Amino acid sequence: MRWLLHLDMDQFIVAVEVLRRPDLAGKPVVVGGDGDPSRPRQVVASASYEARAFGVRSGMPLRTAARRCRDAVFLATDHAAYDAASATVMDTLRSFDVPVEVWGWDEAYFGGDVADPFRLAREVRAAVLAATDLSASIGIGENKLQAKIAAQYAKPGGIFQITFGSWPGLMSERPVSAxxxxxxxxxxxLDALSLRTVGDLAACDPAVLLPVFGPRMTAWLPAAAAGHGDVSLSTEPWVARSKSRETTFPTDLTDPSLVASHVAELAAGLTSEVVLDGRLVTHVAVKVRFAPFFTYLRSMKLREGATADPSVVSAAALLVLEKFALDRPVRLLGVRVDLLLPGVGDGEGAVGATGGD
DNA sequence: TCTGGGGTCCTAGGACCC
DNA sequence: TCTGGGGTCCTAGGACCC
Incomplete structure (x- = not known):
């Protein structure tokens, strides 16, 4: 029988921090930004269960978190540490004889044709714990959707199974956002259509969805509500489609020449990074968030075709920047480069598509 | 709750072509 | 010629996720 399993690390970012600071175990810990809750424009990346008990949530401003939980310990985010811990978790998972599809830092799907998914789950959980000292929850399902939701039921540190048989009993009364x-x-x-629970959605006539959603969503929503989902497992290494970097300034930028130099630097820097991975840039996008919070994105395909040249990309980024009227204080600047997929020609330089009939 | 950063995918409209 | 029926490319924007 084919089973999809979903591994979901428990409060991953906080857990990695607590490994380095065992004295923080069992305490309210909040990780985010530079770890200084007195500075504005920073948000919570992860909060320990103890901090969550005070209403601290990820995405919340650090200041708010500090107000809600005075005793919380605040820590700066440390991507390199999470990368390293994640790599160990995934290597451990890959040491089992099943396909593994990594989904970000702290999640992965695995499984396939396994006789005893509970046994596999127990062994994986034990191996991850042994290798990293980190706790994982594991969901078992007949597809990815069921496995993913099962992992939520398994938290913290447990194993939970969902099947088509148990899906309605577990999910029918839950909100569609589950x-x-x-x-x-x-x-x-959906609420405007009086569709509030997963059960409502599973039972609805798709014809009522079509005017509100596109054909894809119209097909997908009721299927998902009935517990249907993807059963494929791709072991292909993840290939980035784009790479971006953005900065929210502690105080707004008002000098257009500073804005321009920042954009040019971001674009050149990103290009240098992706070139190290053997990638070429096809498009560049510039994101500007004006005060108080108006966000715009403008983009352009590189006229000269895919390139590895940072100066070409930064010149293009400046061209894109000209699409903005920089007449208001700038709160955030970002640059995204879209990447040529390996093994795909970009058409530029290809001979004579002169066609015609 | 004055609201980060890094991603992916889908849709819609306009330009342009045959 | 006052008007069609595709198709593709490009950009903007929406939505979602971790």
Whole structure:
């Protein structure tokens, strides 16, 4: 029988920090930004269960977190540490004889044709704990959606199984937002159609969805609500489609020449990084967030085709920047470069598509 | 709750071509 | 010629996730 399992590390970022600071175990810990909650424009990346008990949530401003939980210990985010811990977790998972599909720092799908998924889950959980001292929860399902949701039921540190048989009993009364892929906007649109629970959505006539959602969503929503999901496992290493970097300034930028130099630097820096991975840049996008919070994105395909030249990309980024009227204080600047997929020609330089009939 | 950073995918409209 | 029926490319924006 084919089983999909989902490994989900428990409060991963905080857990990695506590490994380095064992004295913090069992305490309210909040990780985010530079770890200084007195500075504005920083948010919570991860909060320990003890901090969550005070209402601290990821995405919340650090200042708010500090107000809600006076005794919390605040720590700066340390991507390199999470990268390293994640690599150990995934290597451990890959040491089992099953396909593994990594989903970010702290999640992975695995499994396939396994006789005893609970046994596999127990062994994986024990191996991860032994290798990293980190706790994982594991969901078992007949597809990825079921496995992913099962992992939430398994938290913390447990194993939980969902099947088509148990799905309605577990999910029918839950809000549509419990489904992976249904966010606040979609939930609101569904609410306007009086579709509030997963059960409502599973039983609805797709014809009522079609005017509000596109054909894809219309097909997907009721299927997901009935517990259907992807059963494939791709072991292909993840290939980035794009790479971006953005900065929120502690105080707004008002000098357009500073804005321009910052954009040029971001673009050149990103290009240098992706070139190290043997990638070429095809498009460049510039993101500007004006005070108080108006965000715009403008982009351009590189006229000269895919390039590895940082100066070409930064010149293009400046061209894109000209699409903005920089007449207001700038709160955030970002640059994204889109990457040529390896093994794909970009058409530039290809001979004579002169065609015609 | 004055609201980060890094990603992916989908849709829609306009330009342009045959 | 006052008007069609595709198709593709490009950009903007929306939505979602961790």
């Amino acid at each position: 489904l992976w892929g249904v966010g606040p906007k979609t939930a609101k649109k």
